[in-house]
Amino acid sequence: MKKAKKNSIKGIAEKLNISVTTVSFVLNGKAKEKKISDEMIEKVLAYVKEINYKPNQLAQSLRTGKSKIIVFMVEDISNYFFASIARKIEDIAYEKGYKVLFCSNENKDAKSRELINLFKDRQVDGYIINPSPGIKNDIEELIEQDIPVVLFDRYFPDLETNYVGINNEEASYKATLHLIENGFKKIGFITINTGQTQMLDRKKGYQKAVNENNMPEKVLEIDFEAGNYLQQKELIRNYILNQDLDAIYFSTNYLTQSGLEVFKENSPELIDKFGILTFDDHDFFKIHTPTISAIAQPKNEMASQLMNQMLSLLKKESGSKDDKKQIILESSLHPRNSTIRK
Amino acid sequence: MKKAKKNSIKGIAEKLNISVTTVSFVLNGKAKEKKISDEMIEKVLAYVKEINYKPNQLAQSLRTGKSKIIVFMVEDISNYFFASIARKIEDIAYEKGYKVLFCSNENKDAKSRELINLFKDRQVDGYIINPSPGIKNDIEELIEQDIPVVLFDRYFPDLETNYVGINNEEASYKATLHLIENGFKKIGFITINTGQTQMLDRKKGYQKAVNENNMPEKVLEIDFEAGNYLQQKELIRNYILNQDLDAIYFSTNYLTQSGLEVFKENSPELIDKFGILTFDDHDFFKIHTPTISAIAQPKNEMASQLMNQMLSLLKKESGSKDDKKQIILESSLHPRNSTIRK
DNA sequence: GACAAACACTAAACCGTTTTAGTTTTACAA
DNA sequence: TTGTAAAACTAAAACGGTTTAGTGTTTGTC
Numbered sequence: 195m196k197k198a199k200k201n202s203i204k205g206i207a208e209k210l211n212i213s214v215t216t217v218s219f220v221l222n223g224k225a226k227e228k229k230i231s232d233e234m235i236e237k238v239l240a241y242v243k244e245i246n247y248k249p250n251q252l253a254q255s256l257r258t259g260k261s262k263i264i265v266f267m268v269e270d271i272s273n274y275f276f277a278s279i280a281r282k283i284e285d286i287a288y289e290k291g292y293k294v295l296f297c298s299n300e301n302k303d304a305k306s307r308e309l310i311n312l313f314k315d316r317q318v319d320g321y322i323i324n325p326s327p328g329i330k331n332d333i334e335e336l337i338e339q340d341i342p343v344v345l346f347d348r349y350f351p352d353l354e355t356n357y358v359g360i361n362n363e364e365a366s367y368k369a370t371l372h373l374i375e376n377g378f379k380k381i382g383f384i385t386i387n388t389g390q391t392q393m394l395d396r397k398k399g400y401q402k403a404v405n406e407n408n409m410p411e412k413v414l415e416i417d418f419e420a421g422n423y424l425q426q427k428e429l430i431r432n433y434i435l436n437q438d439l440d441a442i443y444f445s446t447n448y449l450t451q452s453g454l455e456v457f458k459e460n461s462p463e464l465i466d467k468f469g470i471l472t473f474d475d476h477d478f479f480k481i482h483t484p485t486i487s488a489i490a491q492p493k494n495e496m497a498s499q500l501m502n503q504m505l506s507l508l509k510k511e512s513g514s515k516d517d518k519k520q521i522i523l524e525s526s527l528h529p530r531n532s533t534i535r536k
Numbered sequence: 537m538k539k540a541k542k543n544s545i546k547g548i549a550e551k552l553n554i555s556v557t558t559v560s561f562v563l564n565g566k567a568k569e570k571k572i573s574d575e576m577i578e579k580v581l582a583y584v585k586e587i588n589y590k591p592n593q594l595a596q597s598l599r600t601g602k603s604k605i606i607v608f609m610v611e612d613i614s615n616y617f618f619a620s621i622a623r624k625i626e627d628i629a630y631e632k633g634y635k636v637l638f639c640s641n642e643n644k645d646a647k648s649r650e651l652i653n654l655f656k657d658r659q660v661d662g663y664i665i666n667p668s669p670g671i672k673n674d675i676e677e678l679i680e681q682d683i684p685v686v687l688f689d690r691y692f693p694d695l696e697t698n699y700v701g702i703n704n705e706e707a708s709y710k711a712t713l714h715l716i717e718n719g720f721k722k723i724g725f726i727t728i729n730t731g732q733t734q735m736l737d738r739k740k741g742y743q744k745a746v747n748e749n750n751m752p753e754k755v756l757e758i759d760f761e762a763g764n765y766l767q768q769k770e771l772i773r774n775y776i777l778n779q780d781l782d783a784i785y786f787s788t789n790y791l792t793q794s795g796l797e798v799f800k801e802n803s804p805e806l807i808d809k810f811g812i813l814t815f816d817d818h819d820f821f822k823i824h825t826p827t828i829s830a831i832a833q834p835k836n837e838m839a840s841q842l843m844n845q846m847l848s849l850l851k852k853e854s855g856s857k858d859d860k861k862q863i864i865l866e867s868s869l870h871p872r873n874s875t876i877r878k
Numbered sequence: 879g880a881c882a883a884a885c886a887c888t889a890a891a892c893c894g895t896t897t898t899a900g901t902t903t904t905a906c907a908a
Numbered sequence: 909t910t911g912t913a914a915a916a917c918t919a920a921a922a923c924g925g926t927t928t929a930g931t932g933t934t935t936g937t938c
Binding site: 555 | 884885886887888889890892893894895
Binding site for chain 1: 895896
């Protein structure tokens with residue numbers, strides 16, 4: 195007769211001269227329910243502790259169909275905004291016994307699909323996704339297959355999903371008003387043309403504010419696909435230098451970075467001629483000269499809400515028709531020297 | 537007779553009226569070796585494609601003992617330095633069919649152990665670790681158990697491991713010389729007291745340079761464990777304001793951030809009285825006023841080398857006594873306005 | 879025409895769990 | 909003494925693959 199590996203249920207059963215079933219029941223806390231005697235429970239638990247037994251999670255997953263792994267897919271995991279959320283997600287997930295696979299889709303559909311396909315049929319329990327523009331159908335498929343999905347930061351208007359985000363239009367509207375209140379009259383808005391909700395909403399907010407105040411709409415919409423980082427920067431440079439503007443409002447963090455580089459490269463004083471405002475805050479904006487006013491998203495709160503939703507989806511029976519929840523969090527405006535000139 | 541699930545090897549075998557063994561051989565590219573006929577290969581492959589079959593990786597892993605998952609454990613995944621490396625690791629890993637579990641140990645031993653224990657006996661194929669100060673034994677155990685481990689950024693002097701890093705002492709020495717060459721004579725060095733190699737080496741490099749030039753050693757060593765972020769910042773503030781210094785050299789990025797905040801908070805011109813140098817580069821240093829001189833570690837190269845080593849360890853037979861490789865990469869100094877005053 | 883080698887394929891064990899559908903033992907009532 | 913219910917435990921199937929140790933069929937050689 196073959197000796198079973200010690201560190202397995204079989205090994206335990208053999209050693210204690212009982213069946214694997216009993217061991218399994220005890221380990222899964224079903225002892226009472228399955229009428230295992232107290233002495234037996236004691237015996238098993240003691241031995242398990244003695245050999246420091248840990249169940250093989252692969253076997254467990256294979257049998258139960260649950261891998262205890264969730265995917266966290268974002269545009270770019272090295273981006274501070276996403277990395278911060280990832281950090282928090284990680285904490286919550288590990289605490290709840292889940293592991294997290296992080297991945298970056300570069301906001302490209304092909305990459306998103308490739309990744310989703312990689313994980314699909316691969317026993318991943320759920321997805322937290324920052325979706326690229328054209329993967330609505332793929333997301334839809336996941337949902338139809340009853341796989342837990344939570345989107346964040348951006349969504350698909352005609353697809354009902356679980357979602358966590360902020361009210362981009364309102365935040366943007368208020369931020370633009372802030373510029374206007376501080377005397378800026380020719381406000382340029384620099385954004386990208388991915389057509390994604392978060393960007394569209396930010397533009398809408400900007401437009402609403404300038405229109406209401408009879409100011410011109412001055413939008414630079416950069417083609418996301420075309421050109422590299424440097425080429426995009428030249429577009430921004432050209433826009434800043436040649437349009438007649440007194441303030442610039444960047445719709446997202448990496449555009450801000452390009453923009454600030456432009457100012458720095460051209461002349462130290464140039465930036466003081468403009469009001470500067472950006473979506474997404476960063477610690478460095480507090481030490482930049484001038485300090486940069488920013489709209490901050492509640493990163494920690496987003497992470498908590500994302501995991502909240504994910505965990506409750508994971509708990510649900512796979513058949514139960516659930517109503518999808520959209521959670522809209524409050525953003526906050528941090529006015530700094532770049533918009534408040536003394 | 538029970539119908540096997542279609543999307544399984546069994547289902548395929550049933551449908552094609554052949555054995556699962558044959559299907560498995562074909563799918564694993566062992567067809568030739570196992571003398572499967574070309575028509576059979578054709579038949580299987582065609583059907584597999586038709587139903588878009590993907591093997592269940594859990595089952596595969598359970599049988600083979602390989603999970604195709606590696607752990608990437610760093611101090612803080614939201615830190616730009618680590619996040620950038622993570623991004624690159626991710627790319628290489630997915631390309632090679634591996635998935636990556638990211639986690640942060642906060643440079644604390646308890647957290648490191650907790651995480652390692654979580655993964656140990658849990659079928660993780662390998663670890664890339666940025667180790668906290670006191671987990672030498674845990675690392676040693678992993679290695680003894682023939683589990684692939686690659687350390688980076690810091691190591692344990694008396695434990696031979698696979699490792700990727702830079703020559704911190706030399707980089708620091710050169711950087712300090714750069715300060716000296718630019719006329720700074722009272723150079724303060726701000727670091728933390730974790731006792732880890734990367735920090736010790738950076739201090740050594742600094743000390744060597746100032747000693748060789750008959751300048752005073754002025755080191756502020758902050759207690760890593762004690763106090764929160766704000767309290768540490770006050771220590772830095774006190775040091776900058778009250779020591780008689782003409783240059784400050786920060787040994788790592790988050791100290792730099794605190795330091796720059798101190799300058800900003802105290803007075804706009806204060807920073808111009810000092811030469812500023814930092815370990816670890818960041819895009820924002822190029823737009824800071826003044827631009828900040830920095831020692832840049834080759835993040836992409838580090839990531840590639842880490843994965844290189846990891847992949848070759850994973851390929852090795854678990855018995856084969858391998859010589860552990862230490863890879864030391866070149867760092868580069870980026871002199872900017874904070875050390876070069878016109 | 880016998881025999882070995884090469885060829886083409888397969889049955890069944892195995893990985894380590896969970897879970898269903900039991901069986902055996904004990905306790906108690908009639 | 910028998911019957912029944914509860915208590916305590918277990919055998920075996922299942923999850924979906926991989927792999928070992930085959931089996932039966934051709935082919936080639938003398």
